[in-house]
Amino acid sequence: MHGKKEQEEYIRKGQWEAEEDEVLLNHVKKYGPRDWSSIRSKGLLQRTGKSCRLRWVNKLRPNLKNGCKFSLEEERVVIELQAQFGNRWAKIASYLPGRTDNDVKNFWSSRQKRLARILQTSATTFRSQKNKTKVPSFLDVPTLEAPKFSSSSEGEPSSKPQTCTLPYIDNSEVIQMVSLPDLIKSELPSSDTIHVEQEFTLFENYKSTEQIAFPQIPELQNGLTFSMENQDLVPTIEEPCFIEDLCPFDVSEFGIGPQHPFGFPFFEPPGSCRFGTRDAIDNFKISDSFFDDLPVDMFDHMDPPASPSNL
DNA sequence: AAACCCAGCAACCGCTCTGTA
DNA sequence: ATACAGAGCGGTTGCTGGGTT
Numbered sequence: 518m519h520g521k522k523e524q525e526e527y528i529r530k531g532q533w534e535a536e537e538d539e540v541l542l543n544h545v546k547k548y549g550p551r552d553w554s555s556i557r558s559k560g561l562l563q564r565t566g567k568s569c570r571l572r573w574v575n576k577l578r579p580n581l582k583n584g585c586k587f588s589l590e591e592e593r594v595v596i597e598l599q600a601q602f603g604n605r606w607a608k609i610a611s612y613l614p615g616r617t618d619n620d621v622k623n624f625w626s627s628r629q630k631r632l633a634r635i636l637q638t639s640a641t642t643f644r645s646q647k648n649k650t651k652v653p654s655f656l657d658v659p660t661l662e663a664p665k666f667s668s669s670s671e672g673e674p675s676s677k678p679q680t681c682t683l684p685y686i687d688n689s690e691v692i693q694m695v696s697l698p699d700l701i702k703s704e705l706p707s708s709d710t711i712h713v714e715q716e717f718t719l720f721e722n723y724k725s726t727e728q729i730a731f732p733q734i735p736e737l738q739n740g741l742t743f744s745m746e747n748q749d750l751v752p753t754i755e756e757p758c759f760i761e762d763l764c765p766f767d768v769s770e771f772g773i774g775p776q777h778p779f780g781f782p783f784f785e786p787p788g789s790c791r792f793g794t795r796d797a798i799d800n801f802k803i804s805d806s807f808f809d810d811l812p813v814d815m816f817d818h819m820d821p822p823a824s825p826s827n828l
Numbered sequence: 829a830a831a832c833c834c835a836g837c838a839a840c841c842g843c844t845c846t847g848t849a
Numbered sequence: 850a851t852a853c854a855g856a857g858c859g860g861t862t863g864c865t866g867g868g869t870t
Contacts, residue, residue, distance in 0.1 A: 530840070532864085554855065570856070571839065584837095607858060618858070623837060626860095630835075 529563040533572055537562055541569055542577060550578075575617045582615035587624050595621055 529537075540561050548555075550573055553566030562569065576583065587595070591613055598609040606618035606625075613621065 532838080551856085565840090566855070567841090567857090568839075574857090575838075604859065619838075622859070627836060 527563055528557075528565055530568075533576075537564065538572070538577060541572060544569075545573060545577070575619050578617075580615050581617065582620075585615075587616075587620075591616065592624075595624060599625060 541556065544552075544556050544561060550570075553570040553573075555566075556562050556569050557564060557566060564572075575581075594612055595609060598612060602608050604622075604625075606622045610616050610618040610621045
Protein backbone atom coordinates (compact mmCIF):
# COMPACT_ATOMS: atom_id res chain seq x y z
CA MET A 518 0.00 0.00 0.00
CA HIS A 519 2.59 2.51 1.10
CA GLY A 520 5.41 0.78 -0.70
CA LYS A 521 5.66 3.19 -3.57
CA LYS A 522 5.24 6.24 -1.40
CA GLU A 523 7.81 4.97 1.03
CA GLN A 524 10.18 4.36 -1.83
CA GLU A 525 9.62 7.88 -3.09
CA GLU A 526 10.28 9.30 0.34
CA TYR A 527 13.31 7.14 0.93
CA ILE A 528 16.46 9.21 0.91
CA ARG A 529 19.71 7.44 0.31
CA LYS A 530 22.66 8.53 2.44
CA GLY A 531 26.27 7.61 2.80
CA GLN A 532 28.86 6.74 0.25
CA TRP A 533 28.10 7.30 -3.41
CA GLU A 534 28.07 4.46 -5.89
CA ALA A 535 29.69 4.79 -9.29
CA GLU A 536 26.26 4.45 -10.90
CA GLU A 537 24.98 7.39 -8.89
CA ASP A 538 27.93 9.48 -9.98
CA GLU A 539 27.17 8.59 -13.55
CA VAL A 540 23.57 9.69 -13.23
CA LEU A 541 24.66 12.91 -11.60
CA LEU A 542 27.22 13.61 -14.31
CA ASN A 543 24.60 12.99 -16.98
CA HIS A 544 22.30 15.45 -15.31
CA VAL A 545 25.03 18.11 -15.23
CA LYS A 546 25.86 17.44 -18.86
CA LYS A 547 22.26 18.00 -19.84
CA TYR A 548 21.23 20.84 -17.56
CA GLY A 549 24.39 22.20 -16.09
CA PRO A 550 25.27 22.31 -12.40
CA ARG A 551 21.86 23.46 -11.21
CA ASP A 552 18.35 22.19 -10.49
CA TRP A 553 19.74 19.72 -8.02
CA SER A 554 16.37 19.03 -6.49
CA SER A 555 14.95 17.92 -9.80
CA ILE A 556 17.33 14.96 -9.80
CA ARG A 557 15.31 13.45 -7.01
CA SER A 558 11.92 14.70 -8.12
CA LYS A 559 12.50 13.05 -11.50
CA GLY A 560 13.39 9.84 -9.74
CA LEU A 561 16.90 9.77 -11.14
CA LEU A 562 18.51 9.44 -7.72
CA GLN A 563 17.22 8.97 -4.21
CA ARG A 564 19.49 11.68 -2.92
CA THR A 565 18.58 15.15 -1.78
CA GLY A 566 19.42 18.06 -4.00
CA LYS A 567 21.87 19.23 -1.40
CA SER A 568 23.62 15.92 -1.41
CA CYS A 569 23.84 15.94 -5.21
CA ARG A 570 25.25 19.43 -5.28
CA LEU A 571 27.81 18.57 -2.63
CA ARG A 572 28.89 15.48 -4.53
CA TRP A 573 29.35 17.50 -7.68
CA VAL A 574 31.18 20.34 -6.01
CA ASN A 575 33.49 18.17 -3.93
CA LYS A 576 34.15 15.15 -6.10
CA LEU A 577 32.81 15.26 -9.65
CA ARG A 578 33.62 18.77 -10.75
CA PRO A 579 36.38 18.88 -13.37
CA ASN A 580 39.92 19.93 -12.44
CA LEU A 581 39.67 18.95 -8.81
CA LYS A 582 42.85 17.98 -7.03
CA ASN A 583 41.29 14.97 -5.41
CA GLY A 584 43.58 12.90 -3.23
CA CYS A 585 46.39 15.37 -3.65
CA LYS A 586 48.02 16.70 -0.53
CA PHE A 587 48.20 20.43 -0.01
CA SER A 588 51.42 21.81 -1.40
CA LEU A 589 53.61 24.12 0.61
CA GLU A 590 52.38 27.01 -1.46
CA GLU A 591 48.75 26.08 -0.89
CA GLU A 592 49.39 25.79 2.82
CA ARG A 593 50.83 29.26 2.82
CA VAL A 594 47.82 30.64 1.03
CA VAL A 595 45.40 28.96 3.41
CA ILE A 596 47.24 30.16 6.48
CA GLU A 597 47.44 33.70 5.21
CA LEU A 598 43.85 33.87 4.01
CA GLN A 599 42.51 32.25 7.15
CA ALA A 600 44.14 34.99 9.14
CA GLN A 601 42.41 37.54 6.96
CA PHE A 602 39.03 36.04 6.26
CA GLY A 603 38.53 33.74 9.21
CA ASN A 604 36.74 30.47 8.59
CA ARG A 605 35.25 31.49 5.29
CA TRP A 606 36.35 28.33 3.63
CA ALA A 607 34.53 28.84 0.37
CA LYS A 608 36.18 32.20 -0.07
CA ILE A 609 39.58 30.79 0.78
CA ALA A 610 39.01 27.87 -1.57
CA SER A 611 38.23 30.27 -4.37
CA TYR A 612 41.89 31.30 -4.28
CA LEU A 613 43.03 27.72 -4.64
CA PRO A 614 42.31 26.19 -8.03
CA GLY A 615 41.14 22.63 -7.72
CA ARG A 616 40.42 22.86 -4.01
CA THR A 617 36.99 22.89 -2.44
CA ASP A 618 35.82 24.54 0.74
CA ASN A 619 35.60 21.09 2.24
CA ASP A 620 39.24 20.43 1.35
CA VAL A 621 40.34 23.65 2.97
CA LYS A 622 38.18 23.08 6.00
CA ASN A 623 39.53 19.59 6.51
CA PHE A 624 43.07 20.73 5.97
CA TRP A 625 42.70 23.47 8.53
CA SER A 626 41.00 21.21 11.00
CA SER A 627 43.75 18.64 10.75
CA ARG A 628 46.36 21.31 11.12
CA GLN A 629 44.69 22.73 14.21
CA LYS A 630 44.48 19.31 15.76
CA ARG A 631 48.11 18.67 15.01
CA LEU A 632 49.18 21.95 16.57
CA ALA A 633 46.92 21.40 19.56
CA ARG A 634 48.44 18.00 20.08
CA ILE A 635 51.92 19.46 19.98
CA LEU A 636 51.00 22.18 22.42
CA GLN A 637 49.24 19.73 24.68
CA THR A 638 52.32 17.62 24.86
CA SER A 639 54.34 20.63 25.82
CA ALA A 640 51.70 21.69 28.35
CA THR A 641 51.79 18.29 29.98
CA THR A 642 55.52 18.51 30.22
CA PHE A 643 55.29 21.94 31.75
CA ARG A 644 52.58 20.88 34.17
CA SER A 645 54.53 17.93 35.39
CA GLN A 646 57.40 20.26 36.06
CA LYS A 647 55.28 22.83 37.84
CA ASN A 648 53.43 20.24 39.87
CA LYS A 649 56.58 19.75 41.84
CA THR A 650 56.09 23.19 43.31
CA LYS A 651 52.72 24.77 42.74
CA VAL A 652 49.73 24.07 40.57
CA PRO A 653 48.85 27.15 38.56
CA SER A 654 45.17 27.85 38.88
CA PHE A 655 44.75 28.76 35.24
CA LEU A 656 45.51 25.21 34.25
CA ASP A 657 42.11 24.22 35.53
CA VAL A 658 40.10 26.63 33.45
CA PRO A 659 37.72 24.40 31.54
CA THR A 660 37.66 26.13 28.19
CA LEU A 661 38.61 29.36 26.61
CA GLU A 662 35.54 31.36 25.74
CA ALA A 663 35.44 34.70 24.15
CA PRO A 664 33.06 36.66 21.99
CA LYS A 665 34.06 36.01 18.45
CA PHE A 666 34.23 38.69 15.84
CA SER A 667 34.26 37.78 12.25
CA SER A 668 37.42 38.58 10.40
CA SER A 669 35.63 38.43 7.12
CA SER A 670 36.22 40.89 4.37
CA GLU A 671 33.01 42.63 5.28
CA GLY A 672 34.27 43.05 8.79
CA GLU A 673 30.87 42.54 10.33
CA PRO A 674 30.89 41.24 13.86
CA SER A 675 29.40 37.85 14.37
CA SER A 676 26.12 38.10 16.19
CA LYS A 677 26.65 35.11 18.40
CA PRO A 678 29.60 34.38 20.57
CA GLN A 679 31.45 31.21 19.83
CA THR A 680 33.51 29.13 22.11
CA CYS A 681 37.05 28.64 21.11
CA THR A 682 37.50 25.19 22.39
CA LEU A 683 40.48 23.28 21.24
CA PRO A 684 39.90 19.90 19.71
CA TYR A 685 41.64 16.95 21.27
CA ILE A 686 42.31 18.83 24.45
CA ASP A 687 40.19 17.79 27.31
CA ASN A 688 38.92 20.33 29.74
CA SER A 689 41.74 19.89 32.13
CA GLU A 690 44.40 20.33 29.53
CA VAL A 691 44.49 23.96 28.61
CA ILE A 692 47.13 24.97 26.15
CA GLN A 693 50.18 26.55 27.60
CA MET A 694 52.85 28.53 25.90
CA VAL A 695 56.20 26.92 25.86
CA SER A 696 59.37 28.15 24.35
CA LEU A 697 60.18 26.48 21.10
CA PRO A 698 63.55 25.18 22.09
CA ASP A 699 61.84 23.46 24.99
CA LEU A 700 59.11 22.22 22.76
CA ILE A 701 61.42 20.73 20.20
CA LYS A 702 64.13 19.43 22.42
CA SER A 703 61.96 18.05 25.18
CA GLU A 704 59.93 14.88 25.28
CA LEU A 705 58.04 15.48 22.10
CA PRO A 706 57.40 12.31 20.23
CA SER A 707 59.66 12.15 17.25
CA SER A 708 56.76 12.30 14.84
CA ASP A 709 55.54 15.50 16.45
CA THR A 710 59.00 16.93 16.28
CA ILE A 711 58.97 16.28 12.59
CA HIS A 712 55.63 18.04 12.27
CA VAL A 713 56.89 21.01 14.20
CA GLU A 714 59.95 21.20 12.02
CA GLN A 715 57.80 20.98 8.93
CA GLU A 716 55.62 23.79 10.14
CA PHE A 717 58.66 25.87 10.91
CA THR A 718 60.15 25.12 7.57
CA LEU A 719 56.98 26.31 5.97
CA PHE A 720 57.11 29.61 7.76
CA GLU A 721 60.79 30.00 7.30
CA ASN A 722 60.31 29.68 3.59
CA TYR A 723 57.43 32.06 3.86
CA LYS A 724 59.40 34.69 5.69
CA SER A 725 62.52 34.33 3.69
CA THR A 726 60.49 34.93 0.57
CA GLU A 727 59.55 38.29 2.05
CA GLN A 728 56.80 38.75 -0.49
CA ILE A 729 54.89 35.91 -1.96
CA ALA A 730 53.58 36.19 -5.43
CA PHE A 731 50.03 35.01 -5.89
CA PRO A 732 49.43 35.67 -9.55
CA GLN A 733 46.39 33.45 -9.48
CA ILE A 734 44.65 35.50 -6.85
CA PRO A 735 42.58 38.13 -8.59
CA GLU A 736 41.62 40.23 -5.57
CA LEU A 737 45.17 40.61 -4.51
CA GLN A 738 46.04 42.32 -7.70
CA ASN A 739 43.99 45.27 -6.58
CA GLY A 740 46.68 46.73 -4.45
CA LEU A 741 46.87 44.08 -1.77
CA THR A 742 49.94 41.94 -1.72
CA PHE A 743 50.95 39.27 0.68
CA SER A 744 53.94 41.06 1.99
CA MET A 745 55.39 40.55 5.39
CA GLU A 746 54.05 43.95 6.32
CA ASN A 747 50.57 42.54 6.07
CA GLN A 748 51.43 40.32 8.95
CA ASP A 749 50.74 43.42 10.99
CA LEU A 750 47.12 42.44 10.65
CA VAL A 751 47.85 39.89 13.30
CA PRO A 752 47.96 41.28 16.82
CA THR A 753 51.37 41.49 18.31
CA ILE A 754 52.80 41.67 21.77
CA GLU A 755 52.96 45.43 21.83
CA GLU A 756 49.18 45.64 21.73
CA PRO A 757 48.07 46.89 25.13
CA CYS A 758 45.83 44.04 26.15
CA PHE A 759 47.68 41.24 24.50
CA ILE A 760 49.11 39.60 27.57
CA GLU A 761 45.98 40.28 29.58
CA ASP A 762 43.84 38.75 26.87
CA LEU A 763 46.10 35.82 26.44
CA CYS A 764 46.75 35.21 30.09
CA PRO A 765 44.10 36.69 32.35
CA PHE A 766 46.17 36.13 35.41
CA ASP A 767 49.26 37.50 36.97
CA VAL A 768 51.97 36.08 34.77
CA SER A 769 54.63 37.37 37.07
CA GLU A 770 53.37 34.78 39.52
CA PHE A 771 55.01 32.21 37.35
CA GLY A 772 58.07 34.22 36.67
CA ILE A 773 56.98 34.77 33.10
CA GLY A 774 58.33 37.89 31.63
CA PRO A 775 60.60 39.21 28.96
CA GLN A 776 63.63 38.43 31.02
CA HIS A 777 62.58 35.01 32.08
CA PRO A 778 64.01 32.06 30.24
CA PHE A 779 60.63 30.40 30.20
CA GLY A 780 58.78 33.53 29.09
CA PHE A 781 57.30 34.09 25.70
CA PRO A 782 60.28 33.96 23.47
CA PHE A 783 58.15 34.47 20.43
CA PHE A 784 56.78 37.75 21.70
CA GLU A 785 59.57 40.01 20.75
CA PRO A 786 59.30 43.75 20.51
CA PRO A 787 58.44 44.93 17.03
CA GLY A 788 61.38 45.11 14.73
CA SER A 789 63.50 42.74 16.69
CA CYS A 790 62.44 39.69 14.83
CA ARG A 791 59.23 39.51 12.96
CA PHE A 792 60.19 41.97 10.31
CA GLY A 793 63.65 42.76 11.41
CA THR A 794 67.06 42.08 10.03
CA ARG A 795 68.19 38.76 8.71
CA ASP A 796 70.28 38.30 11.84
CA ALA A 797 67.32 38.90 14.03
CA ILE A 798 65.28 36.48 12.02
CA ASP A 799 68.00 33.91 12.30
CA ASN A 800 68.19 34.40 16.01
CA PHE A 801 64.48 34.02 16.49
CA LYS A 802 63.48 31.93 13.56
CA ILE A 803 61.86 29.13 15.50
CA SER A 804 59.92 31.17 17.98
CA ASP A 805 58.84 33.56 15.31
CA SER A 806 57.27 30.83 13.29
CA PHE A 807 55.69 29.39 16.35
CA PHE A 808 53.87 32.63 16.97
CA ASP A 809 52.08 32.22 13.68
CA ASP A 810 51.15 28.70 14.60
CA LEU A 811 49.24 29.64 17.67
CA PRO A 812 45.55 28.83 17.49
CA VAL A 813 43.89 31.57 15.54
CA ASP A 814 40.96 31.53 17.95
CA MET A 815 43.28 33.06 20.45
CA PHE A 816 42.83 36.42 18.74
CA ASP A 817 39.16 36.20 18.02
CA HIS A 818 38.04 38.57 20.70
CA MET A 819 40.25 41.28 19.39
CA ASP A 820 39.26 43.76 16.74
CA PRO A 821 39.20 42.15 13.36
CA PRO A 822 41.88 43.15 10.91
CA ALA A 823 41.07 45.60 8.21
CA SER A 824 39.17 44.07 5.41
CA PRO A 825 41.18 43.54 2.24
CA SER A 826 38.29 44.99 0.31
CA ASN A 827 38.57 48.18 2.31
CA LEU A 828 42.28 48.57 1.84
C1' DA B 829 48.12 -11.60 13.65
C1' DA B 830 44.94 -9.02 16.17
C1' DA B 831 43.43 -5.10 18.58
C1' DC B 832 43.56 -0.49 19.09
C1' DC B 833 44.32 4.35 17.96
C1' DC B 834 44.06 8.25 15.25
C1' DA B 835 44.41 11.38 11.18
C1' DG B 836 42.21 12.39 7.11
C1' DC B 837 38.38 12.48 4.39
C1' DA B 838 33.54 12.31 2.76
C1' DA B 839 29.12 13.39 3.69
C1' DC B 840 25.30 15.21 6.44
C1' DC B 841 22.88 18.86 9.05
C1' DG B 842 21.22 23.23 10.13
C1' DC B 843 21.35 27.80 9.13
C1' DT B 844 21.69 31.82 6.03
C1' DC B 845 21.49 33.98 1.69
C1' DT B 846 19.44 34.95 -2.75
C1' DG B 847 16.30 35.01 -6.41
C1' DT B 848 11.63 34.99 -7.87
C1' DA B 849 6.70 34.92 -8.07
C1' DA C 850 6.51 43.43 1.14
C1' DT C 851 6.39 38.72 1.72
C1' DA C 852 6.69 33.85 1.25
C1' DC C 853 8.90 30.19 -0.69
C1' DA C 854 12.38 27.28 -2.88
C1' DG C 855 16.88 26.53 -4.20
C1' DA C 856 21.63 27.23 -3.45
C1' DG C 857 25.55 27.99 -0.60
C1' DC C 858 28.19 27.85 3.58
C1' DG C 859 30.31 26.38 7.93
C1' DG C 860 30.23 23.08 11.64
C1' DT C 861 30.00 18.45 12.83
C1' DT C 862 29.94 13.52 12.52
C1' DG C 863 31.11 9.01 11.16
C1' DC C 864 33.81 5.96 8.37
C1' DT C 865 38.16 4.15 6.68
C1' DG C 866 42.82 3.00 6.18
C1' DG C 867 47.35 3.23 7.91
C1' DG C 868 50.30 3.04 11.82
C1' DT C 869 51.39 1.35 16.39
C1' DT C 870 51.35 -1.74 20.25
